[in-house]
Amino acid sequence: MQLQEFNWLHNKVKQLADEVGSLLIEVFHYLALFVIGASIVWSAVIAYVAMIHHGHATIGDILLLFIYLELGAMVGIYFKTNAMPVRCLIFIAITALSRFLIADIQIHHQADKEILLISAAILLLAIATRIMPKPPSDNG
Template sequence: MTPNKYSKILQKGLSIVEQVVLIVIGIATIFGVLQAILNIWDERTVHVGDLLLLFLYLEVMSMLSHYLTAGKLPVRYPLYIGIIALARFLVLDIKELDAMTMFALSGSILLIALAILVVRYGHVKFPYTDGTDLQSKTD
């Protein structure tokens, strides 16, 4: 099916919106990093939670960079961010958490890590093909 002029206009509009949102995410991430560094500087001490927060920002920037260069986003990046976010939550609130909540958070981290392994195995065992291979086999 060939796209008509309306779908091309819509596609162009969505592409522009996508680029604007990516710029906003980049600026917000840089602002967050600067804010976290200023907080560390003001307190004159570095906590594990601060480092994990900086790693979260680093993963977001890495995800953004990969998306801008490749045009697609591997599912692993949000999973990495999820692990770091859960670990940060666990580290920061360990005193207030009951045993069941700690067990659930730890189990969630384990499940996400297993999901990353499954995705990585799938990419190695069943690599992607571009659409031309499928098209030539069906013709």
């Protein structure tokens, strides 16, 4: 009879530990998403204030704001679905490469191999978004 009581106690302790562990993971998940989201907003505000201070916004500045917007959307999607939106990461990479490409052209004013490589990378990422299976929520 004691073995049965021990097994019952063991199962109850394990169940309680699992529930506490799940709660801690969920709290960490929400806390981490909040910190990431707040950091994105903070960075976007600082970038915007710098644009105001300069008196104008360049195309690179505007693309940077789009990167912040896409990062915020990615956090929102992850918050709602608990699924990593890989497509958002690819869109962010495309925007970042486009921003880099525009900045490089503005500085050097000449075509070189680097422009071709960045353009090829953007093309590969765009193709990747087309061949990736869509999440169920996007099929409608």
